[in-house]
Each structure stands twice: as structure tokens, then as C-alpha cells.
Amino acid sequence: MSGTKRLYVGNLPYVAQKADVAAFFAKHNVEVLNIDISIDSFTGRNPSYCFVDFTTEAAAETARQTLQGQLIRGRPIKVNIDTGNRQAPRGPRTEGAPLPPDNRYVYDRWTRNDAPDHWLGPQTEGRRVWVGGLPIMRTQLETHEMMRGLFSG
Numbered sequence: 001m002s003g004t005k006r007l008y009v010g011n012l013p014y015v016a017q018k019a020d021v022a023a024f025f026a027k028h029n030v031e032v033l034n035i036d037i038s039i040d041s042f043t044g045r046n047p048s049y050c051f052v053d054f055t056t057e058a059a060a061e062t063a064r065q066t067l068q069g070q071l072i073r074g075r076p077i078k079v080n081i082d083t084g085n086r087q088a089p090r091g092p093r094t095e096g097a098p099l100p101p102d103n104r105y106v107y108d109r110w111t112r113n114d115a116p117d118h119w120l121g122p123q124t125e126g127r128r129v130w131v132g133g134l135p136i137m138r139t140q141l142e143t144h145e146m147m148r149g150l151f152s153g
Contacts, residue, residue: 005033005054007064010078012037014045021050024072030063031055 009021018037025032037050054060069076131150137143 004081005057005060007052007054007060008049008078008080009052010049010080011075012046012048012050012077013073013075014048016046016073016075018050020073021052024070024077025052025063025067028063028067028070030059030067 012021016037017039018035021035021037022032031054032052033055034053035050036052037046039046052063054063064079064081067077068079071077134146137146
């Protein structure tokens with residue numbers, strides 16, 4: 001291995017969360033420093049992969065060799081060297097219209113930190129609806145204002 005302590009873990013089931021990955025490595029007695037997993041705020045799904053940082057290069061190499069094909073939530077995973085070809089981090093835009101007066105959008109996918117409960121709560125309580133046929137909205141503020149208008153009252 002090329003001296004890396006970071007591995008790509010792929011073929012994850014879409015429902016897997018950071019806790020699932022952490023429990024998997026703990027079950028196999030492999031100590032990890034960090035798990036980077038993206039979770040889509042709208043769907044609660046991951047992109048079927050994550051990146052895991054290990055305490056040592058030896059731990060990373062052992063994990064790469066021994067955990068290939070092991071199951072996370074019933075699905076065999078792929079463990080490979082992290083190639084480092086990641087996109088730049090995405091986040092809220094700083095230019096453009098000012099934030100609403102209460103500094104929150106109806107749904108701000110970039111800064112929400114109340115996962116995972118907010119994905120399942122509205123659905124199980126019958127409070128989640130799908131709204132289609134909306135015009136294209138150019139900014140988050142425009143989307144915020146339209147959603148507030150649609151659901152006012």
C-alpha cells in the first residue's frame with residue numbers, strides 16, 4: 001500500500017449511516033479516527049460510499065485486506081485505497097440575496113444538523129408531502145419565500 005491511512009469503503013446500502021460504519025469496524029476490532037460519509041438531507045441516503053481514516057497505515061492495510069466483501073447491513077462492501085480524487089466541499093453560497101429575517105430557510109440542506117430524525121419523523125407522522133410542478137427557482141431565498149407562501153395558513 002502507498003502509505004495511506006485513508007480508505008474508500010464502497011457498495012454501502014443507501015440506508016447505512018455513520019453509526020453503521022463505525023459499528024462495523026468496531027465489531028472487527030479495527031480502530032478508526034474518522035468516517036466521512038455524505039448523507040443527502042432530502043432523502044437520508046448516502047451515495048453508497050464513504051471514506052475512513054485509520055490510526056495507522058498498518059490498520060488501514062489490515063482493514064483493506066481482511067474486510068473486503070464483509071457485510072454492512074446485509075450488503076458486501078468494497079474496501080480500496082482512497083485515490084484523493086474528491087470534489088471540493090459544497091456548502092451555502094455567500095453571495096446573493098440576504099437571509100430571511102429569522103436567518104433560517106424552510107429547508108436548508110447545507111447547514112441542517114438535526115439528522116437523522118428529521119428524515120423519518122415527518123414521514124412516519126404523516127407530515128411529509130411531495131410538491132411537484134413548481135417553476136424553476138434560481139436562489140435559496142426565492143425557494144424559501146415560495147414554500148412559505150404555498151404553505152402559509
